[in-house]
Amino acid sequence: MKSSTIRTPDAEARPVRVKAREVCVFYGPKQALFDVSIDIPEKAVTAFIGPSGCGKSTFLRCLNRMNDTIEGARVTGRIELDGDDVYDASLDVVELRARVGMVFQKPNPFPKSIYENIAYGPRIHGLASSKADMDGIVESSLQKASLWDEVKDRLQEPGTGLSGGQQQRLCIARAIAVSPEVILMDEPCSALDPIATAKIEELIDELRENYTIAIVTHSMQQAARVSQRTAFFHLGNLVEEGPTDQIFTSPAEKRTQDYITGRFG
Numbered sequence: 001m002k003s004s005t006i007r008t009p010d011a012e013a014r015p016v017r018v019k020a021r022e023v024c025v026f027y028g029p030k031q032a033l034f035d036v037s038i039d040i041p042e043k044a045v046t047a048f049i050g051p052s053g054c055g056k057s058t059f060l061r062c063l064n065r066m067n068d069t070i071e072g073a074r075v076t077g078r079i080e081l082d083g084d085d086v087y088d089a090s091l092d093v094v095e096l097r098a099r100v101g102m103v104f105q106k107p108n109p110f111p112k113s114i115y116e117n118i119a120y121g122p123r124i125h126g127l128a129s130s131k132a133d134m135d136g137i138v139e140s141s142l143q144k145a146s147l148w149d150e151v152k153d154r155l156q157e158p159g160t161g162l163s164g165g166q167q168q169r170l171c172i173a174r175a176i177a178v179s180p181e182v183i184l185m186d187e188p189c190s191a192l193d194p195i196a197t198a199k200i201e202e203l204i205d206e207l208r209e210n211y212t213i214a215i216v217t218h219s220m221q222q223a224a225r226v227s228q229r230t231a232f233f234h235l236g237n238l239v240e241e242g243p244t245d246q247i248f249t250s251p252a253e254k255r256t257q258d259y260i261t262g263r264f265g
Protein backbone atom coordinates (compact mmCIF):
# COMPACT_ATOMS: atom_id res chain seq x y z
CA MET A 1 0.00 0.00 0.00
CA LYS A 2 1.25 3.47 -0.85
CA SER A 3 1.84 5.93 1.95
CA SER A 4 -0.72 8.70 2.16
CA THR A 5 -1.85 11.54 4.30
CA ILE A 6 -5.08 12.40 6.03
CA ARG A 7 -6.49 15.75 7.05
CA THR A 8 -7.23 16.51 10.69
CA PRO A 9 -9.34 19.52 11.59
CA ASP A 10 -6.62 21.22 13.59
CA ALA A 11 -3.83 21.12 11.07
CA GLU A 12 -2.46 20.28 7.72
CA ALA A 13 -2.60 16.78 6.29
CA ARG A 14 -0.93 14.19 8.52
CA PRO A 15 0.88 11.07 7.36
CA VAL A 16 -0.99 7.80 7.91
CA ARG A 17 0.80 5.62 10.45
CA VAL A 18 -1.58 2.67 10.67
CA LYS A 19 -3.52 1.26 7.74
CA ALA A 20 -6.12 -1.46 8.23
CA ARG A 21 -7.76 -3.18 5.28
CA GLU A 22 -10.69 -5.60 5.38
CA VAL A 23 -9.91 -6.75 8.89
CA CYS A 24 -12.16 -9.54 10.18
CA VAL A 25 -11.92 -11.09 13.63
CA PHE A 26 -13.42 -14.39 14.72
CA TYR A 27 -13.72 -15.74 18.24
CA GLY A 28 -14.05 -19.44 17.52
CA PRO A 29 -16.93 -19.74 15.05
CA LYS A 30 -18.34 -16.31 15.92
CA GLN A 31 -17.37 -13.35 13.73
CA ALA A 32 -16.91 -10.18 15.80
CA LEU A 33 -15.54 -7.79 13.15
CA PHE A 34 -16.46 -7.50 9.47
CA ASP A 35 -14.09 -6.03 6.88
CA VAL A 36 -12.87 -3.04 8.84
CA SER A 37 -10.73 -0.63 6.80
CA ILE A 38 -9.37 2.59 8.24
CA ASP A 39 -6.34 4.91 8.06
CA ILE A 40 -5.02 6.28 11.33
CA PRO A 41 -2.93 9.46 11.04
CA GLU A 42 0.00 10.43 13.22
CA LYS A 43 0.00 13.22 15.78
CA ALA A 44 -3.75 13.00 16.19
CA VAL A 45 -6.22 11.17 18.38
CA THR A 46 -8.62 8.77 16.67
CA ALA A 47 -11.58 7.74 18.84
CA PHE A 48 -13.47 4.47 18.38
CA ILE A 49 -17.06 4.82 19.56
CA GLY A 50 -20.17 2.65 19.41
CA PRO A 51 -22.53 0.63 21.58
CA SER A 52 -21.33 -2.12 23.89
CA GLY A 53 -20.19 -5.24 22.07
CA CYS A 54 -19.79 -3.54 18.66
CA GLY A 55 -16.13 -4.56 18.38
CA LYS A 56 -14.21 -1.41 19.37
CA SER A 57 -11.84 -3.17 21.77
CA THR A 58 -11.50 -6.13 19.44
CA PHE A 59 -10.33 -3.83 16.68
CA LEU A 60 -7.98 -1.88 18.96
CA ARG A 61 -6.37 -5.15 20.06
CA CYS A 62 -5.74 -6.11 16.42
CA LEU A 63 -3.38 -3.16 16.07
CA ASN A 64 -0.71 -4.61 18.37
CA ARG A 65 -1.75 -8.24 18.11
CA MET A 66 -3.15 -8.45 21.62
CA ASN A 67 -5.81 -10.76 20.18
CA ASP A 68 -3.00 -13.32 19.74
CA THR A 69 -3.23 -13.84 23.49
CA ILE A 70 -6.93 -14.82 23.29
CA GLU A 71 -7.49 -18.49 22.63
CA GLY A 72 -9.64 -19.13 19.57
CA ALA A 73 -9.26 -15.59 18.22
CA ARG A 74 -8.40 -15.34 14.52
CA VAL A 75 -7.67 -12.21 12.52
CA THR A 76 -7.81 -11.89 8.72
CA GLY A 77 -7.15 -8.92 6.45
CA ARG A 78 -4.14 -6.65 6.57
CA ILE A 79 -2.79 -4.15 9.08
CA GLU A 80 0.29 -2.07 8.37
CA LEU A 81 2.35 0.04 10.71
CA ASP A 82 4.47 2.42 8.65
CA GLY A 83 4.14 -0.01 5.77
CA ASP A 84 5.18 -3.09 7.82
CA ASP A 85 2.70 -5.95 7.88
CA VAL A 86 1.83 -6.30 11.56
CA TYR A 87 0.76 -9.93 11.05
CA ASP A 88 3.89 -10.96 9.14
CA ALA A 89 5.11 -14.26 10.62
CA SER A 90 8.68 -12.94 10.86
CA LEU A 91 7.67 -9.87 12.88
CA ASP A 92 8.78 -9.86 16.52
CA VAL A 93 5.60 -9.36 18.55
CA VAL A 94 7.48 -8.06 21.60
CA GLU A 95 9.06 -5.43 19.38
CA LEU A 96 5.67 -4.61 17.86
CA ARG A 97 4.13 -4.05 21.31
CA ALA A 98 6.93 -1.63 22.13
CA ARG A 99 6.16 0.29 18.91
CA VAL A 100 2.43 0.10 19.60
CA GLY A 101 1.93 0.54 23.34
CA MET A 102 -1.30 -0.08 25.17
CA VAL A 103 -3.08 1.42 28.16
CA PHE A 104 -5.95 -0.58 29.62
CA GLN A 105 -9.29 0.20 31.20
CA LYS A 106 -8.14 -0.53 34.72
CA PRO A 107 -4.74 0.84 35.72
CA ASN A 108 -2.47 -2.20 36.01
CA PRO A 109 0.92 -1.19 37.42
CA PHE A 110 3.36 -4.02 38.13
CA PRO A 111 3.65 -4.90 41.84
CA LYS A 112 7.00 -3.10 41.90
CA SER A 113 8.31 0.36 42.69
CA ILE A 114 7.30 3.39 40.65
CA TYR A 115 10.85 3.49 39.24
CA GLU A 116 10.80 -0.20 38.27
CA ASN A 117 7.42 0.15 36.57
CA ILE A 118 9.04 2.54 34.11
CA ALA A 119 12.51 0.95 33.93
CA TYR A 120 11.30 -2.58 33.17
CA GLY A 121 10.48 -2.03 29.47
CA PRO A 122 13.61 -0.02 28.57
CA ARG A 123 15.71 -2.66 30.34
CA ILE A 124 14.30 -5.62 28.38
CA HIS A 125 14.61 -3.65 25.15
CA GLY A 126 18.20 -2.60 25.98
CA LEU A 127 17.42 1.11 25.73
CA ALA A 128 19.66 2.28 28.59
CA SER A 129 23.39 1.69 28.77
CA SER A 130 23.94 2.99 32.30
CA LYS A 131 22.12 3.78 35.51
CA ALA A 132 22.24 7.49 34.61
CA ASP A 133 20.66 6.70 31.24
CA MET A 134 17.89 4.76 32.91
CA ASP A 135 17.32 7.53 35.47
CA GLY A 136 16.93 9.92 32.53
CA ILE A 137 14.38 7.68 30.79
CA VAL A 138 12.40 7.25 34.01
CA GLU A 139 12.34 10.98 34.65
CA SER A 140 11.43 12.01 31.10
CA SER A 141 8.70 9.35 30.84
CA LEU A 142 7.15 10.50 34.10
CA GLN A 143 7.47 14.12 32.95
CA LYS A 144 5.71 13.35 29.67
CA ALA A 145 2.94 11.60 31.59
CA SER A 146 2.55 14.65 33.88
CA LEU A 147 3.38 12.56 36.95
CA TRP A 148 6.98 13.51 37.79
CA ASP A 149 6.22 16.31 40.24
CA GLU A 150 3.87 14.06 42.21
CA VAL A 151 6.24 11.08 42.51
CA LYS A 152 9.83 12.36 42.22
CA ASP A 153 10.41 12.00 45.97
CA ARG A 154 8.92 8.52 46.22
CA LEU A 155 10.27 6.62 43.22
CA GLN A 156 11.09 3.56 45.34
CA GLU A 157 7.55 3.26 46.71
CA PRO A 158 5.15 0.73 45.14
CA GLY A 159 3.27 1.86 42.04
CA THR A 160 0.16 0.23 43.45
CA GLY A 161 0.19 2.76 46.32
CA LEU A 162 -0.70 5.63 43.99
CA SER A 163 -4.25 6.92 43.44
CA GLY A 164 -6.21 5.45 40.51
CA GLY A 165 -5.55 8.47 38.30
CA GLN A 166 -1.86 8.48 39.20
CA GLN A 167 -1.66 4.75 38.49
CA GLN A 168 -3.15 5.33 35.05
CA ARG A 169 -0.61 8.07 34.35
CA LEU A 170 2.09 5.65 35.56
CA CYS A 171 0.83 3.12 33.01
CA ILE A 172 0.95 5.81 30.31
CA ALA A 173 4.52 6.67 31.40
CA ARG A 174 5.38 2.96 31.22
CA ALA A 175 4.09 2.81 27.64
CA ILE A 176 6.01 5.98 26.71
CA ALA A 177 9.27 4.70 28.24
CA VAL A 178 9.97 2.36 25.31
CA SER A 179 9.48 5.17 22.76
CA PRO A 180 6.35 3.89 21.03
CA GLU A 181 5.08 5.30 17.76
CA VAL A 182 1.47 4.50 18.54
CA ILE A 183 -0.40 4.45 21.86
CA LEU A 184 -3.63 2.48 22.12
CA MET A 185 -5.98 3.30 24.98
CA ASP A 186 -8.92 1.09 25.85
CA GLU A 187 -11.34 3.22 27.87
CA PRO A 188 -8.48 4.63 29.94
CA CYS A 189 -10.75 6.74 32.15
CA SER A 190 -13.56 4.34 32.87
CA ALA A 191 -12.25 3.53 36.36
CA LEU A 192 -11.45 7.15 37.23
CA ASP A 193 -13.31 10.01 38.90
CA PRO A 194 -14.06 13.22 36.92
CA ILE A 195 -10.97 15.08 38.15
CA ALA A 196 -8.58 12.22 37.31
CA THR A 197 -10.41 11.83 33.98
CA ALA A 198 -9.89 15.50 33.15
CA LYS A 199 -6.16 15.13 33.86
CA ILE A 200 -5.85 12.11 31.59
CA GLU A 201 -7.78 13.91 28.83
CA GLU A 202 -5.44 16.89 29.15
CA LEU A 203 -2.48 14.51 28.97
CA ILE A 204 -3.86 12.79 25.86
CA ASP A 205 -4.14 16.20 24.23
CA GLU A 206 -0.47 16.91 25.03
CA LEU A 207 0.71 13.47 23.91
CA ARG A 208 -0.82 13.80 20.49
CA GLU A 209 1.86 16.29 19.54
CA ASN A 210 4.33 13.40 19.46
CA TYR A 211 2.35 10.20 19.07
CA THR A 212 -0.34 8.49 17.07
CA ILE A 213 -3.16 7.75 19.48
CA ALA A 214 -6.22 5.51 19.15
CA ILE A 215 -8.69 5.48 22.02
CA VAL A 216 -11.78 3.40 22.70
CA THR A 217 -14.34 5.34 24.66
CA HIS A 218 -17.91 4.84 25.79
CA SER A 219 -18.29 8.54 26.25
CA MET A 220 -19.23 10.59 23.24
CA GLN A 221 -18.35 13.72 25.22
CA GLN A 222 -14.87 12.34 25.73
CA ALA A 223 -14.52 11.50 22.04
CA ALA A 224 -15.63 15.03 21.17
CA ARG A 225 -13.20 16.55 23.68
CA VAL A 226 -10.05 14.58 22.93
CA SER A 227 -10.17 13.31 19.37
CA GLN A 228 -9.62 14.85 15.96
CA ARG A 229 -11.04 11.83 14.15
CA THR A 230 -13.84 9.50 15.16
CA ALA A 231 -14.79 6.03 13.95
CA PHE A 232 -18.27 4.71 14.70
CA PHE A 233 -18.66 0.94 15.05
CA HIS A 234 -21.93 -0.98 15.11
CA LEU A 235 -22.45 -4.75 15.22
CA GLY A 236 -18.88 -5.46 14.18
CA ASN A 237 -18.91 -3.03 11.26
CA LEU A 238 -17.10 0.25 10.93
CA VAL A 239 -20.10 2.33 9.88
CA GLU A 240 -18.21 5.53 9.17
CA GLU A 241 -15.19 7.52 10.20
CA GLY A 242 -13.99 11.05 9.64
CA PRO A 243 -13.15 14.32 11.35
CA THR A 244 -14.72 14.30 14.82
CA ASP A 245 -16.71 17.50 14.34
CA GLN A 246 -18.19 16.15 11.12
CA ILE A 247 -19.14 12.79 12.68
CA PHE A 248 -20.87 14.61 15.54
CA THR A 249 -22.58 17.35 13.56
CA SER A 250 -23.32 15.89 10.14
CA PRO A 251 -22.74 12.14 9.95
CA ALA A 252 -23.34 10.50 6.60
CA GLU A 253 -25.08 7.42 8.02
CA LYS A 254 -28.42 7.24 9.79
CA ARG A 255 -27.06 4.67 12.26
CA THR A 256 -24.37 7.14 13.35
CA GLN A 257 -26.96 9.89 13.69
CA ASP A 258 -29.19 7.64 15.80
CA TYR A 259 -26.30 6.70 18.07
CA ILE A 260 -24.95 10.16 18.65
CA THR A 261 -28.42 11.52 19.35
CA GLY A 262 -28.95 8.79 21.94
CA ARG A 263 -31.55 6.77 20.06
CA PHE A 264 -29.71 3.57 20.90
CA GLY A 265 -26.59 2.55 22.69
Ligand SMILES: Nc1ncnc2c1ncn2[C@@H]1O[C@H](COP(=O)(O)OP(=O)(O)OP(=O)(O)O)[C@@H](O)[C@H]1O
Pocket residue numbers: 027032050051052053054055056057058059070218
Ligand atom coordinates in the same frame (compact mmCIF):
# COMPACT_ATOMS: atom_id res chain seq x y z
N1 LIG B 1 -12.38 -13.13 24.36
C1 LIG B 1 -13.54 -13.22 23.70
N2 LIG B 1 -14.08 -14.41 23.41
C2 LIG B 1 -15.26 -14.50 22.74
N3 LIG B 1 -15.96 -13.44 22.30
C3 LIG B 1 -15.47 -12.23 22.57
C4 LIG B 1 -14.23 -12.04 23.27
N4 LIG B 1 -14.00 -10.72 23.38
C5 LIG B 1 -15.03 -10.09 22.76
N5 LIG B 1 -15.91 -10.99 22.27
C6 LIG B 1 -17.15 -10.71 21.54
O1 LIG B 1 -16.85 -9.91 20.41
C7 LIG B 1 -17.81 -8.87 20.25
C8 LIG B 1 -17.10 -7.51 20.30
O2 LIG B 1 -16.61 -7.31 21.62
P1 LIG B 1 -15.70 -6.07 22.03
O3 LIG B 1 -15.30 -6.27 23.45
O4 LIG B 1 -14.67 -5.87 21.02
O5 LIG B 1 -16.76 -4.90 21.91
P2 LIG B 1 -16.70 -3.42 22.47
O6 LIG B 1 -17.36 -2.58 21.46
O7 LIG B 1 -15.32 -3.07 22.86
O8 LIG B 1 -17.61 -3.56 23.75
P3 LIG B 1 -17.59 -2.77 25.14
O9 LIG B 1 -17.84 -1.35 24.80
O10 LIG B 1 -18.72 -3.39 25.90
O11 LIG B 1 -16.25 -3.01 25.76
C9 LIG B 1 -18.84 -9.07 21.34
O12 LIG B 1 -19.91 -9.79 20.80
C10 LIG B 1 -18.10 -9.86 22.38
O13 LIG B 1 -18.99 -10.68 23.10
